[in-house]
Amino acid sequence: MTEAARPEARPQRPLLDAITRITDLFTYPLRTSHYVELVNPLWTTHQLQARVMEVWDETRDARTITLKPGLNWRGHRAGQHVRVGIPVDGRHYTRTYTISSPPERADGCFTITVKVVEGGRISRHIVRNLKPGDYLPIGLPQGSFHLPDAQPVKPLFVTAGSGITPARSMLRSLIAQERLPDTVHIHYAPHEFDTIFGRELRELAERHPRYHFHPVYTRELGEQQRGRQYFSRDQLDRLCPDWRTRECYACGPQGLLATVEGVWNDAGLGRHLHVERFRAAFAEVPADAVGGAVKFAKSAVSAQAAAGTSLLRVAEDAGLNPPHGCRMGICHACDTTLLAGCVRDLRTGEVRNEAGSIVQPCICAAAGDCELDL
Ligand code: FES
Incomplete structure (x- = not known):
């Protein structure tokens, strides 16, 4: 399993840093960067910001936001995530989203794809209210959920819902580098119409014979048969018979990840499983626990x-x-x-x-x- 914090290192610009140190003497107690922010928030050095360039509705409750990061941004690795600050009703919130675009984008922008979480005020605000021209504070890309640099592996992606975003970034990156290996992708969504990147990935599968996309629509069989559509060892054997020989990257809700971990651990293959979680896996609270x-x-x-x-x-x-x-x-x-x-x-x-x-x-x-x- 992978998931590790990585310190956010600011890119080094020795000349710019030296000039800024001198001009900061004249702007004390503020910093030069605070004045630069008035001209263009993307040029600041005291806080990394990004400008919303475009918003795009993927489904009725998921939206892709294209962000142009400021000067201190450093490129991400496909699969990594980024912290995004969201001002809502005068208060400042922070959320972490996987970057859904590949690092190879030529325009220096990156995208996050956000799905409305039930009862989630922040995700709702992003999907409904964010607009081009808005500025958001961001962190630097983090996370160890990414493909290795060297030796292309035979990946198996197991994703559900918005867990498809890191897989999409990795796929796009492999294609951009023209090194897409034999790849199997099993993805769970309620219906075809609300599958994030559904059409795009089906088209990719048609164009790239090495990419085998298996969408599974969990609500299209009716109530009684629905259970048969969730991830299971039998289904895995059917959709990806050589799964034991692959490096698996799984991202989705806790229930899916727990089942996937069980299958890989039972097979003694835990080291070939890489998991990205939406939230921490909490243990059951003891019945006698008190707040x-x-x-x-x-x-x-x-x-x-x-x-x-x-x-x-x-x-x-x-x-x-x-x-x-x-x-x-x-x-x-x-x-x-x-x-x-x-x-x-x-x-x-x-x-x-x-x-x-x-x-x-x-x-x-x-x-x-x-x-x-x-
Ligand atoms: S450890 Fe990241 S918010 Fe608490």
Whole structure:
């Protein structure tokens, strides 16, 4: 399995950095970059931004956003993700999206493809309200869910819903490099009409005989037979008989990934499986677990928290806007200090109560009353 945080290294520009250091002396306490931002937000150096160039509806609830990144952007590897800042109703949120375009784009832009999540205010805002000309703060590309540089492998993609985005980026990249190996792609979507990139990938399969696309429409068989359409070992054997000889890249909802992991682990092939998650895999909250009163010390705000609700969500629901990035325990952008009390790691169930220790509010919940340095 892969998923590792990678530090965001800013590209080096020695001459520009030297000039900026000098001009910063004259603009103190601000920085030159703050004035440059008034002319063109893409030229700033204190914060990386991107301009929305185009929006494109893929399906009725999924949209591809084309972004032109600022000067400090460095190219991504196909399959990586990026943090995007979204201002909504005067508050600033951060979400992480896979880059859906290949790095080989000639115009220096990249795309993210966002599907509306049920009850998701931010994804809804992106899909419904974002428009060309908007500027968004972004991070640098991150993540180890990508194809190896050297030796092309025989990939098997197993994706569902918007989990198709990294696979699309990888495919497009392999095609652009003219090194597409024998590739099998099993993709799950409710219907043909709401398959993100569905038509594009079917056309790719017609043009590239090495690309074998198997869309599976989980809601088109009717209620009784629907279960037969979900991922299973039998279905895998049928659609990709040589799956044991392939390197598998899986991205989709937790249920799909858990089943895929089970099949690969049972076969003793876990090292050939690479998984990208939408969110952290949380363990079941023990029946006797209790939440508690959470005090956010710096903000002088308190809130009641349930045992299964992340402290990041508790803070946001209380009207705070703490720093965060991936929301699944990878990037450490949300790290804060536990000042008192007890928290539970929702992934492992481990309980921590040492005052002064660093905790990640996105994957920790209150285990009784607690106080955080937020
Ligand atoms: S937001 Fe990334 S680790 Fe918490």
